[in-house]
Amino acid sequence: MSIYQRIFTDIETKIISGAWRPGDRIPVEHELVAEYRCSRMTVSKALSALAERGMIVRRRKTGSFVASPQIDRTVMDIQDISTEAELAGHEHRFEILARKIERLGEAEAQQLSEPADAEVLRLQCLHMVDGRPNAIERRIIMLDAVPGAREESFTSIPPGKWLLEQVPWSKAKHVIRAVSADTVTARILQTERGEACLSFVRQTWQNGRTVTYVEFIHPGDRFQFAGTFHPAAN
Amino acid sequence: MSIYQRIFTDIETKIISGAWRPGDRIPVEHELVAEYRCSRMTVSKALSALAERGMIVRRRKTGSFVASPQIDRTVMDIQDISTEAELAGHEHRFEILARKIERLGEAEAQQLSEPADAEVLRLQCLHMVDGRPNAIERRIIMLDAVPGAREESFTSIPPGKWLLEQVPWSKAKHVIRAVSADTVTARILQTERGEACLSFVRQTWQNGRTVTYVEFIHPGDRFQFAGTFHPAAN
DNA sequence: GCTCCGCTTTTGACTATACAAATAGATATA
């Protein structure tokens, strides 16, 4: 493994593991030069590659800093607002419909590849945009991975945003599909039973452990994803 | 603009414009060194960046080559097969349901930001996976951008694949949403009217001109997108 | 207090060079 790759993965690991959190300052180049006993070019190459991937931000004179996770953030933005009339001054509210702590069922445990007796926080939220229901959020938070969630009421901050602050730089898998609204979903979203809805599922890991599993169900007539999507292998 | 950026964008432009096509060999480093009157490190940096973005492939001794466009290709793969049981030996067929040459309507011209009198090839295809309908493809091909489409019957090669060979390295915009199947769609997809379907729209440009606009409609019970999605700004 | 100037730190770009690793193609050998 090359020096430059070692520097790259060392820093990447520190960021993904949470040891270095967003906003933290990264050692300046000459410190890394001393630490790895290599030339400045080598350090620079590693840091530039990290910057290009959006994991760090570099500024002259002030140094390099861990960036805010932008993968989930862009997805988050898209979820919070209807992309069609993006940034056009929509107001977003949310309310918690249900909140309980329990253990994973057998079927879910299988689906998440987690032990069946794992303690989880189960949340159900309703997101409103301009006063109309825009999404149901059904979320499972693994309490052993995020113990702080046990005491959080999520009345002032949505669970997604809260998790983003607690668990920076996770890896995620997404699934998008179309589903018909069942009776309960239709009632909550104020739409018809059988209405086409967009289901957006995300499972998030940190250090190989599941952090959260969430499904957003959006009414088809009020939501779409837009942008340049790059489905990746893992 | 730095030398390394100039090299990068020069080559990127040649690839996106189609001047250099997939498989074409890129000048070796020492030729670019001579052309740009710079050091090998600078050339190397530009080529490495292009390689990291997947635009070129580099191999020792043989040189660097224009890569095959993998953005559309991954999306293509996902469209051809149901991702859930990915690579599990599904067979894919398609048939052309309609094919006609006409001029863009006023509404569509508006939507595509193209002149209303532009001549287009309008296609409708049905994609089958394991003998069951998996997608309707409704496509518009701009004939001034791709004149060769006028004589292509698309009986042996799907339009998406054919275009990929004709128009390498385009930029694309995607929209994903959920829709209800109308009567016609439901009949073609052999499903119920009102069934939730996943609509996947892609508009493709090359050199600022629209090349094609396509909508895939997948039955919700037989299709999903999976993977790690990175919605990008442009 | 405020503005401007210069100093210093940090990143950005670049050079010229060196050696290593991969490998296609030519050559020699069994």
Next chain:
DNA sequence: TATATCTATTTGTATAGTCAAAAGCGGAGC
């Protein structure tokens, strides 16, 4: 003929420096 070896080419990594640009900071002058 088949196989092993050599060689030349091309990329990959690294060094040790230079000069430049950005920007925070402190001090001089008003």
